[in-house]
Amino acid sequence: MCGIHLIWGKGANEEAIDSMLQQSRHRGPDQEGSFSPWPGLWIGVNRLKIIHTGSEADQPFWSPDGSSLLIWKGELYNYQEIRNLLIHMGITFITQSDTEVVLHVLRVFGEKGLSKLSGMFALIFVDLSEKSVLVARDKNGEKPLYYAQNPDTLIVSSECNSIQSLKNSALDTRQLEPYFYLRAPLLGNTFYKGIHEWKPERYSKMLSHTAFHWAHIHSESKNVLEPSFDTFKETLTDAVLNQFHADVPLGIQLSGGADSSLLYALWYQETGTPLPSFTIQVEAKYRKKYADGDSASRFVKQFPSNHQLIEVTQKTFWENWDDYLKSLDQPVGDSAGFLNWMIGKEAKKSVKVLISGAGADELWGGYQRHKAFDVYQKRKDLLLRFQGILGKLPLGRSYQKFISAIDSDPRKTFLNFSGLDNFPDDLTEDYDRIFNRNFPEYRQMLDFDRQVYLVQDVLKIQDNALMAHSIEGRSPYLDASMLDLWRIVKDEELLKGKPWIKQSLRELDLSWISERKKMGFGLPLQEWFAENGEFAKCVFSAIKAFEKTHGEHFPVKMRALAAKPELGVKHHFLTLYNLFLLAEWVKLHKL
Structure with missing residues (x-):
């Protein structure tokens, strides 16, 4: 695993790339390198040595003829298979590393070679002969990648903070609403204005820093055994x-x-x-x-x-x-x-x-919201018809949340099941386009979790x-x-x-x-808040201070909770922790 960085255009110099490298040194403490392939372009890498730990696999990794180079992070799990294919094609290898395999795949097959890579990665491949740059991120989004672009400069990095060290961007207050409901900014965005997340399964081959277009990494057709x-x-x-x-x-x-x-x-x-x-x-x-x-x-x-x-x-x-x-x-x-x-x-x-x-x-459908959606699918008409009556029954919090979340639109219902509160209509529209309507209804929900919750949270x-x-x-x-x-x-x-x-x-x-009951993985927040001790006091104080400095940008429900956090202990303890975390992070970065 490594940290990779690029700055192309105005401001691209050794000092700038060194600043980016310094911010992400924890990602690759074993080796560090930077290089300018041509004037106006600098790349840098922090390497964490996992496969072939010798210096022969250090990065940037060059092709034998010096016409191309690679910086990347991740692991290629089918590298032995691809290595054998390349050897059969006449390629000679000097290391046992997957880095060398990735370089030759891209050198031989170009961007089409991305479909051959089975693993997790983010990469930058530079072809000096045609002065092109290929940037790509793996299909699952296991390895983060961010970018910022204006007419003068393109910056790409494994970490937002590396880009922020050069841009000094303001807080993007538009991301407060999705964070309040679904724990993270909208897909493709960050809390820094003008710094975006490179989406999974996307690549771009660029001849200039001024513009690039997205393309999808296609999957190679494989013979898969009948599911059993x-x-x-x-x-x-x-x-x-x-x-x-x-x-x-x-x-x-x-x-x-x-x-x-x-x-x-x-x-x-x-x-x-x-x-x-x-x-x-x-x-x-x-x-x-x-x-x-x-x-x-x-x-x-x-x-x-x-x-x-x-x-x-x-x-x-x-x-x-x-x-x-x-x-x-x-x-x-x-x-x-x-x-x-x-x-x-x-x-x-x-x-x-x-x-x-x-x-x-x-x-594989392991969350409570998947179980709830299954019940909704099987009893949808009945639940909608008697929703008003069912909502008045004096039953527990989880039951009330289930009933209040039900909507005639299955995707809106699933968003409500997924969120920390029922989604407002404007936010529903933002997320609705992510659902893949080519799938059957239940699988759409799993695929949504794969694209959003898995990438943005887990x-x-x-x-x-x-x-x-x-x-x-x-x-x-x-x-x-x-x-x-x-x-x-x-x-x-x-x-x-x-x-x-x-x-x-x-x-x-x-x-x-x-048979063990699924609890989820997290701190015992409900119990810590219930003690009404130092933990609750510190959290409430930070949230209230955050509301005073940034509350004008909060959605209505977020501001009401932030103004009186002690009233949310019983039912909104997860949201209170999230607000505390965001408040502390914003304060630390002086946003």
């Missing part, structure tokens, strides 16, 4: 063996839940090799509800691991808060970001790669939190082979409640995990 439980198990096992490979120490984030437990169990069953594993452990008084630590400890008795529990209390939260906040490139309203950061802080002492179960819930906090400690994160459930299988599953019942994952666990004598 056996195919699922075989495909996932292959993905595990493939992605657990590295030339540096590797471990796993073990939640004690279904997804990460299955990955490690398959690994151990195939290899018998114990790996380091890391799990968050909350205070004893909260463990009945937040049982990840206890569950993971039980799991490693069946599948041995060098297991480490990382205790998180209010004391450790405040001791680490400032450092965590400084490490944030962009705030995401999810306390799992802090927990991932704490895991990275401890894990960096022994590993440079961490595996996670990211992607399983989004693809993968972003994983990358930011782990890279802050120079650790690469990997997600085998997002392997290209797994996505190919997912796309051809016709029976939607197989996409509800992760049946194949649970069946795999039962075969491994892990039924107790498959």
Whole structure:
């Protein structure tokens, strides 16, 4: 994993690229390089050495004839297969690195070679003979990439803060509304005005910095076996063996839940090799509800691991808060970001790669909102007819949220299920265009989560939190082979409640995990707020100060909650944490 940077046009000089490199040194502390291919263009890279750790694979990586060069970050999981193809075509290799494979694929096939790359990546390929620049990001959005462009200059970087070091942009207050409802800016945007996110599965080949057009990375047609439980198990096992490979120490984030437990169990069953594993452990008084630590400890008795529990209390939260906040490139309203950061802080002492179960819930229907939408589909007419009466019944908060979220439009209903509050109409329009109407209705919702929640929340906090400690994160459930299988599953019942994952666990004598109630991964915020102590006091104070300085830009519901946060403790504790995080980040960056 690395950090990559480009500045092209006015202001492109060595001092500017050095500023960008300095901002993202944590992404690649093992090697650093910069180069100007021609006047007015500078590129730079921070390298984290994972595959072929020798200096022969340092970047920028040049073609043998000196006509092209590559800087990139990520991992290519099919690089051996492509390497063999290129050798058959007469290409000679001087390293065992996937970097050299990527360079030759692009040199031989041009931008069409992007479709051959199976893995996670963001890259910049420079062809000096035709003075062109190719920029691309992987299909899942596992590796972040940002850009800023005006008539004079194009800047591209792995981190917003690297671009911000040159631009000094203001806060984009238009992103406050999507953050309030869905925890992150609108897809393709950031909290910095004029700095945008390069969308997944997009590339652009540019001959000038003044303009570029988007193109999609096409998928190569592959022979995929008929979807079945056996195919699922075989495909996932292959993905595990493939992605657990590295030339540096590797471990796993073990939640004690279904997804990460299955990955490690398959690994151990195939290899018998114990790996380091890391799990968050909350205070004893909260463990009945937040049982990840206890569950993971039980799991490693069946599948041995060098297991480490990382205790998180209010004391450790405040001791680490400032450092965590400084490490944030962009705030995401999810306390799992802090927990991932704490895991990275401890894990960096022994590993440079961490595996996670990211992607399983989004693809295979593991969230409560997927279950709710299934109920909505089956009872839609009845629910709409009696919605008014049902809403008056004195039942619990989750029931009331479900009833109030129902709309005649299934996509609006799913957005309401997904959001921290029911969506206003203007925001619904912004997100509605993301749904792929070529899919059946239920799959549209899973695909929306794949495009939005997975990219904007799960993968972003994983990358930011782990890279802050120079650790690469990997997600085998997002392997290209797994996505190919997912796309051809016709029976939607197989996409509800992760049946194949649970069946795999039962075969491994892990039924107790498959039956474990899903809690989600986050801080015990409800309990911390309920104590009405220092935590609540500090959070309320920061939110109220934020409302006074920026409240005029808040949507109505956000401003009402920010003005009197103590009234939201019972039902809006997640939103309160998100507002606190944003308030602290905005204050830190003086926006």
